[in-house]
Amino acid sequence: MSGEELNLTRSRAVNERLHAAIPGGAHTYAKGDDQYPQDLAPVISHGRGAHVWDVDGNEYIEYGSGLRSVSLGHAHPRVLEAVRRELDRGSxxxxxxxxxxxxxxxxxxxxxxxxxxxxxxxxxxxxxxxxxxxxxxxxxxxxxxxxxxxxxxxxxxxxxxxxxxxxxxxxxxxxxxxxxxxxxxxxxxxxxxxxxxxxxxxxxxxxxxxxxxxxxxxxxxxxxxxxxxxxxxxxxxxxxxxxxxxxxxxxxxxxxxxxxxxxxxxxxxxxxxxxxxxxxxxxxxxxxxxxxxxxxxxxxETHALAAAMAVQTTYTEEGVTARLHALGERLAAGVRDAAAAMGVADHVRVRGRASNLVFATLDAQGRPSQEYRTLFLRRLLLGGVLAPSFVVSGALEEADIDRTVDVVGQACAVYRKALDAGDPTPWLGGRPVRPVFRRRA
Structure with a gap:
């Protein structure tokens, strides 16, 4: 994927099926397509480690995996092994x-x-x-x-x-x-x-x-x-x-x-x-x-409890919490440097503990902006980064972090253009993303 090229034809069709059968089109409001730029809400086919693929075949580096639940990465071998041991024994x-x-x-x-x-x-x-x-x-x-x-x-x-x-x-x-x-x-x-x-x-x-x-x-x-x-x-x-x-x-x-x-x-x-x-x-x-x-x-359910035990063992034996912090610190430093290099350090901000990073998108007056969030998310998606937050998983590699920082830099360059123009609308591609909690749909 590069530039404006991102084919989501199948994802858009599946999104229609989801809305026809499921209120909100997802089983968690935070996963709704209203949380993503218009026509840029990929539907996931599968994931491995810190990467996911949508039904159109596009690959993304993923952050905030499973709303922070998949902290070891998708299809983690130790967890899957523990689950498989229980599956044949009844659940x-x-x-x-x-x-x-x-x-x-x-x-x-x-x-x-x-x-x-x-x-x-x-x-x-x-x-x-x-x-x-x-x-x-x-x-x-x-x-x-x-x-x-x-x-x-x-x-x-x-x-x-x-x-x-x-x-x-x-x-x-x-x-x-x-x-x-x-x-x-x-x-x-x-x-x-x-x-x-x-x-x-x-x-x-x-x-x-x-x-x-x-x-x-x-x-x-x-x-x-x-x-x-x-x-x-x-x-x-x-x-x-x-x-x-x-x-x-x-x-x-x-x-x-x-x-x-x-x-x-x-x-x-x-x-x-x-x-x-x-x-x-x-x-x-x-x-x-x-x-x-x-x-x-x-x-x-026995296989879920087996998964929990495997997660706890992995965390303690492999020092996962320390790894999450190290990855998050590398990412936060890179994003801040990229934003500063493009002159938007006061508008694209990384916040939170290193293992649980989020980002803020602020307008020219320093106010939180859904429009600028939309612009930022759109540029990340076009660069192959699926990041409603910057919450890391232990499956990320340093190369993933470096690639993400490069994409953030490209997004910040567009952000600067929008700030200079005084209006982000030309870079949104449609309606802005919406808050999850709002009175009207």
Whole structure:
């Protein structure tokens, strides 16, 4: 692929089939074709390592693989070997498999701050189970979540706070309150405003910014002082920050935490973990009211649990987290140099931890711009880089990073032209990309 040559004839036809059969044309809104430049939304045929191929035969270097879930790269041999060993043994039974015990023990050894764990298939089930458990053990109804973090669950307690609350009773949405990241005083004010009402604080322990010194420990102290449960959503930070997640890196143990994404390297598995005295309320060995914590037909699918164990082994034995950081640092430095060379360093910015990089596209006034994001994405795609973010996988090679930086440089040259013209429209190729959360389609 070069210049303006990118044949997506088959992808466009399949996109039409997807929209005809699936609301939104994808099973995750972040994968929708509205997130990509018009007529430049490739439909994937297959992937290997850090590369994917679309149904038209175009090859791309891929970032943000599987919405950050495929952190080892596609079709990773150690993961596939573990999965294949289980496939011929059956995948689901009327009683627990020994694999469930092995997977739980392996997880608790990897995340030693947790005392019990229960597996599910997606992050939303795990976070909602954490909220339900917190409400049960505290006898309270309000949930306090961090407003600076983009997503927690498909369930009503969270979606009711977004610009897409259709179908959610206001009575449910009103039970969720929000706080800004990094501000302990704001959390204290919430507890003062809703005394003895807040069941839990839920947040990602870190995202694009490092937690201020003492912040996470301060949150834990505040939660416990006010009788609330502290929940860390480690869907993204799990494994990418350290094998034990952000809680392992920063040394702050939450009451409950949720993991997913990188845990299965693309296979469907998530986890709710935490203190035994809380988690056991969803079990059978207590005298309190029972909590319907998690009960999923496919939560114990043996080959997915085998994949999770293989992922954890690979991370610890091969130093994957360190590799992700090294790759991300090389990429971030290259992108910043390329942007500076083209005079757009103030407009194309790389942010976040090296293992979890995103980019910002700013207009001439320094404001976030969907139009300039469209221009940038379009030039990346035309150069063979599929990058809704710059989140790296361990399968990337240095040559992939170098190629990506070259393409970014070409994109920045066009970006400069658009800034000088005062209007990016001629370089968009159609309508701009849209935010995922918006009230109207």
């Amino acid at each position: 689901n039974f009327v009683r627990p498999s020994v694999v469930e015990a092995e997977a739980a023990e392996r997880f608790l050894a990897t995340v030693p701050s947790a005392e019990m764990v229960k597996f599910a298939k997606n992050g939303s089930d795990a976070t909602t189970a954490a909220v339900r458990l917190a409400r049960a053990v505290t006898g309270r109804t309000r949930v306090a979540l961090c407003a600076d973090h983009p997503f927690f669950s498909v369930d009503d307690w969270f979606i009711g706070t977004t610009p897409m609350p259709a179908g959610i009773p206001s009575e449910t949405a009103d039970l969720t309150v929000t706080f800004p990241y990094g501000d302990l005083a704001a959390v204290e004010a919430l507890f003062d405003r809703y005394p003895d009402e807040i069941a839990c604080l839920i947040l990602e322990p870190a995202t694009q910014a490092e937690p201020p010194p003492g912040y996470l420990a301060g949150l834990r102290d505040l939660a416990h002082r006010h009788g609330s449960v502290l929940v860390f959503d480690e869907m993204i930070t799990g494994f990418r920050w350290s094998e034990a997640g952000a809680q392992g890196l920063y040394g702050v143990t939450p009451d409950l935490s949720t993991f997913g994404k990188a845990l299965g390297n693309g296979f469907a598995v998530s986890a709710l973990a935490g203190r035994r005295e809380l988690m056991e309320r969803g079990g059978l060995r207590h005298d309190a009211d029972r909590v319907f914590l998690l009960s999923t037909t496919h939560g114990a």
